Amino acid sequence: MDEPALIQEAQRGDLDSFNTLVLNYQDILFNTALRIMGDQDAAADATQEAFISAFRAIKSFRGGSFKAWLMRTVTNACYDELRRQKRRPTTPLEPETDDGEEMENPRWLADPSMSPEEEVEADDLEHAIQHCLDELPTEFRAVVVLTDIQGMDYKEVASAVRVPLGTIKSRLARARLRMRECLQGFWELLPTAFRLEEESLRT
Amino acid sequence: MTQTPSFRDVEKLSAYLDGQLKPSEIARLESRLQTETQLASVLKDLRQARGLLRQLPQRRAPRNFTLTPKMVGQKPPLPRTYPVFRFATVLATLLLFFTFATNFMAPRMTQIAAPYPYGIGGSGGGGGDEEPALQMESAPAEEPAPAEAAEPALEEEAPAAEEPAAPELLAPEPTQMPPAAEDSARAAPTVAPSEKSGVQIVPTTEAYAQQTAPEGAEQAQPVKPPIGTTVQIVLAAVAILSGLIALILRYTAIRKWRAKAK
Numbered sequence: 273m274d275e276p277a278l279i280q281e282a283q284r285g286d287l288d289s290f291n292t293l294v295l296n297y298q299d300i301l302f303n304t305a306l307r308i309m310g311d312q313d314a315a316a317d318a319t320q321e322a323f324i325s326a327f328r329a330i331k332s333f334r335g336g337s338f339k340a341w342l343m344r345t346v347t348n349a350c351y352d353e354l355r356r357q358k359r360r361p362t363t364p365l366e367p368e369t370d371d372g373e374e375m376e377n378p379r380w381l382a383d384p385s386m387s388p389e390e391e392v393e394a395d396d397l398e399h400a401i402q403h404c405l406d407e408l409p410t411e412f413r414a415v416v417v418l419t420d421i422q423g424m425d426y427k428e429v430a431s432a433v434r435v436p437l438g439t440i441k442s443r444l445a446r447a448r449l450r451m452r453e454c455l456q457g458f459w460e461l462l463p464t465a466f467r468l469e470e471e472s473l474r475t
Numbered sequence: 476m477t478q479t480p481s482f483r484d485v486e487k488l489s490a491y492l493d494g495q496l497k498p499s500e501i502a503r504l505e506s507r508l509q510t511e512t513q514l515a516s517v518l519k520d521l522r523q524a525r526g527l528l529r530q531l532p533q534r535r536a537p538r539n540f541t542l543t544p545k546m547v548g549q550k551p552p553l554p555r556t557y558p559v560f561r562f563a564t565v566l567a568t569l570l571l572f573f574t575f576a577t578n579f580m581a582p583r584m585t586q587i588a589a590p591y592p593y594g595i596g597g598s599g600g601g602g603g604d605e606e607p608a609l610q611m612e613s614a615p616a617e618e619p620a621p622a623e624a625a626e627p628a629l630e631e632e633a634p635a636a637e638e639p640a641a642p643e644l645l646a647p648e649p650t651q652m653p654p655a656a657e658d659s660a661r662a663a664p665t666v667a668p669s670e671k672s673g674v675q676i677v678p679t680t681e682a683y684a685q686q687t688a689p690e691g692a693e694q695a696q697p698v699k700p701p702i703g704t705t706v707q708i709v710l711a712a713v714a715i716l717s718g719l720i721a722l723i724l725r726y727t728a729i730r731k732w733r734a735k736a737k
Contacts, residue, residue, distance in 0.1 A: 445489035
């Protein structure tokens with residue numbers, strides 16, 4: 273069944289059709305939540321909340337990009353969760369190393385198919401980028417995640433975060449500049465990544 | 476040229492990277508990029524930042540986020556007949572309790588009403604509701620000779636109640652149970668010298684009713700319950716059957732719904 277038909281069925285209250293849509297979009301939504309939240313468990317919670325909210329509000333979907341509409345629900349769920357965390361700050365329970373100390377790098381997120389060297393490199397890169405993303409104000413973070421990580425165009429992002437197109441351009445420019453400044457502090461950690469970037473510039 | 480780019484320039488460079496500028500703006504910016512080294516440096520920074528963000532690996536969802544009916548508060552669609560059976564169960568049960576209550580209360584109501592007719596017959600006097608109360612009040616004053624006081628009371632009050640009461644009921648009364656005895660039975664502590672008159676005082680009205688019963692034995696038989704057992708059985712059967720049907724309907728609907736959800 274194609275997407276519009278599934279959406280129509282879901283609007284009639286058919287949970288099976290909606291669950292088919294969930295399976296199609298769950299990775300994108302989870303990744304978006306993961307980059308905005310910076311924590312896997314919180315991202316999973318936000319994703320689940322987003323799908324529940326989406327099912328309840330699906331009758332209000334009036335066409336257009338369903339992906340952008342879903343991104344709006346997940347962004348809102350992330351904002352809600354971040355606000356809740358701000359009100360009641362908690363100490364995250366991160367995985368421990370063999371020495372019993374908290375693991376600073378999010379190695380537990382790594383793809384098991386990578387080689388150890390790639391894994392270390394990806395860990396460092398991912399950790400550094402996630403750290404810099406966490407440093408951004410939430411509204412900047414959402415825009416940069418949707419545009420640069422999820423590859424959405426400006427119109428879709430504007431629809432997802434409900435701000436004018438001009439604001440998207442402005443927030444994205446600021447976010448990219450801040451990311452660049454922040455990542456300069458990790459230059460030694462990210463030689464390969466930057467080398468690749470430099471090479472791609474030359475070609 | 477070493478002019479520091481403004482934030483507006485940075486915005487344009489960012490949009491240029493994403494192909495969001497108009498052709499005329501692109502041409503103007505590209506010509507500036509060739510001459511302004513700072514502008515070109517900022518473009519390089521923005522491109523690097525964007526490139527790094529794009530390199531972030533896409534993670535797979537740690538689990539499926541599919542929804543269950545419970546998560547979204549969905550309930551199984553019950554058959555249209557279900558509320559009818561449920562209502563029938565409740566109604567039949569309530570009516571059944573009502574019949575039990577009525578049957579339980581009916582004999583009691585008869586017993587409460589019973590002492591007055593017996594009293595009227597026994598004393599042969601008064602018959603009104605106020606009569607015993609008046610005698611109770613006067614009893615302590617007549618303490619020295621309660622039995623004597625009973626006689627005038629009988630003589631005076633008998634004519635008033637004579638019309639409904641049979642004469643043979645009145646005749647033996649003074650020796651068996653004077654009218655004051657009923658009062659004295661209620662006000663027992665003040666009626667001590669009753670032995671003088673040879674009258675046996677019965678402490679309760681029930682016992683008194685038993686003593687005076689022989690003549691009115693037919694009247695004292697247990698009262699037939701106003702609601703028959705058949706009605707109660709039918710109501711109980713309706714309650715049980717409709718309840719069972721409602722339960723089966725509900726169970727079947729939930730089972731089908733869960734099977735469909737799986």
